[in-house]
Amino acid sequence: MKKIYNFSAGPAVLPPSVLKRAQTEMLDWHGSGMSVMEMSHRGKEFLSILAKTEADFRTLLNVPNNYKVLFLQGGAIAENVMIPLNLLNGKRADYAITGSWSQRSAKEAKALGNIDVVTNTEPFTHVPDFSNWTLNKDAAYLHICTNETVNGIEFDGLPDAGNVPIVADMSSHILSRPVDVSKYGVIYAGAQKNIGPAGLCLVVVREDLLDQASPLTPGVFHWKEQAENHSMVNTPPTYGIYMAGLVFEWLLEQGGVVAIEQQNIAKAALLYDYIDSTDFYINQVAIKNRSRMNVPFFLKDESFNDAFTAGAEAAGLLQLKGHRSVGGMRASIYNAMPLEGVQALVDYMQAFENSH
Numbered sequence: 367m368k369k370i371y372n373f374s375a376g377p378a379v380l381p382p383s384v385l386k387r388a389q390t391e392m393l394d395w396h397g398s399g400m401s402v403m404e405m406s407h408r409g410k411e412f413l414s415i416l417a418k419t420e421a422d423f424r425t426l427l428n429v430p431n432n433y434k435v436l437f438l439q440g441g442a443i444a445e446n447v448m449i450p451l452n453l454l455n456g457k458r459a460d461y462a463i464t465g466s467w468s469q470r471s472a473k474e475a476k477a478l479g480n481i482d483v484v485t486n487t488e489p490f491t492h493v494p495d496f497s498n499w500t501l502n503k504d505a506a507y508l509h510i511c512t513n514e515t516v517n518g519i520e521f522d523g524l525p526d527a528g529n530v531p532i533v534a535d536m537s538s539h540i541l542s543r544p545v546d547v548s549k550y551g552v553i554y555a556g557a558q559k560n561i562g563p564a565g566l567c568l569v570v571v572r573e574d575l576l577d578q579a580s581p582l583t584p585g586v587f588h589w590k591e592q593a594e595n596h597s598m599v600n601t602p603p604t605y606g607i608y609m610a611g612l613v614f615e616w617l618l619e620q621g622g623v624v625a626i627e628q629q630n631i632a633k634a635a636l637l638y639d640y641i642d643s644t645d646f647y648i649n650q651v652a653i654k655n656r657s658r659m660n661v662p663f664f665l666k667d668e669s670f671n672d673a674f675t676a677g678a679e680a681a682g683l684l685q686l687k688g689h690r691s692v693g694g695m696r697a698s699i700y701n702a703m704p705l706e707g708v709q710a711l712v713d714y715m716q717a718f719e720n721s722h
């Protein structure tokens with residue numbers, strides 16, 4: 367098999383050992399005679415998979431007992447709608463716009479209720495000083511995106527929202543570093559970046575926030591109903607949950623999020639240090655907000671863009687094109703990207719620079 371490194375922003379690289387294990391268990395899971403894909407979601411085999419997956423996730427992020435973990439469908443974009451449905455209930459909510467994804471979240475919420483934009487940093491190169499945010503003390507919640515996948519911007523702290531619950535889209539950096547879950551009201555993350563295949567969205571919600579949904583909220587979108595039914599108001603994405611469980615086991619074997627954070631720091635430093643060492647490549651994000659997961663960069667001479675991506679592809683370095691809304695390049699270096707992959711990218715960038 368050809369050796370490649372996949373820098374896609376999502377769906378994204380998975381650990382090879384996880385894929386191999388899924389392969390060996392594909393036809394016969396633990397002597398059941400069935401593939402996980404074929405199992406009833408209410409059978410004892412799948413219920414044991416779900417329970418272990420949730421328990422390992424709770425261990426990894428040290429999730430307090432007064433939080434529910436929901437395994438839902440629709441990805442993070444569907445949560446953009448579920449959040450106002452479940453939390454707004456006639457009140458107003460605060461939205462911080464620090465990149466493309468939080469901008470999208472605010473737009474979706476606006477259709478369902480009243481929101482206030484507490485900061486808007488378009489064209490998105492930094493997270494502004496929290497003291498400049500115009501927070502409302504009686505907001506139903508404050509929505510943030512703690513890692514902006516398109517723009518490569520990561521929060522380096524949290525605003526002090528007082529008693530207002532913080533709702534955070536962590537899709538593209540969940541499990542890449544430790545998080546104090548108790549500082550949040552809701553954390554949500556689509557799976558296809560750091561968790562597993564697309565189709566699954568994890569929602570971590572503080573129990574006292576389960577009682578304020580709009581009466582119009584449909585059952586599958588209703589966090590409380592989903593919590594009471596162990597995410598089985600509808601058939602959950604069973605195979606995605608199984609794959610997430612394998613990724614969580616892999617993460618625990620790596621030493622959990624504390625150990626993976628050290629690897630992520632080293633990988634990001636390797637790439638950013640190289641970008642900063644030359645003016646051939648440019649990253650425009652404020653240094654303290656540079657994402658460890660998504661590294662956008664531009665070639666100083668953009669007429670070389672096509673040659674850069676074509677050469678990268680020939681060298682087995684895939685999916686380096688930036689998001690269509692911003693152009694340029696982007697290397698996503700999630701948990702499953704090994705240091706050797708980042709080193710191979712830096713070697714290629716250096717060689718390309720020398721020959722252009």
Ligand SMILES: *Cc1c(COP(=O)(O)O)cnc(C)c1O
Binds near residue numbers: 511513536538556557
């Ligand atoms: C990928 C991503 C999304 C969109 O996820 P979908 O699964 O397409 O709904 C939303 N927010 C962030 C931060 C993302 O990285």
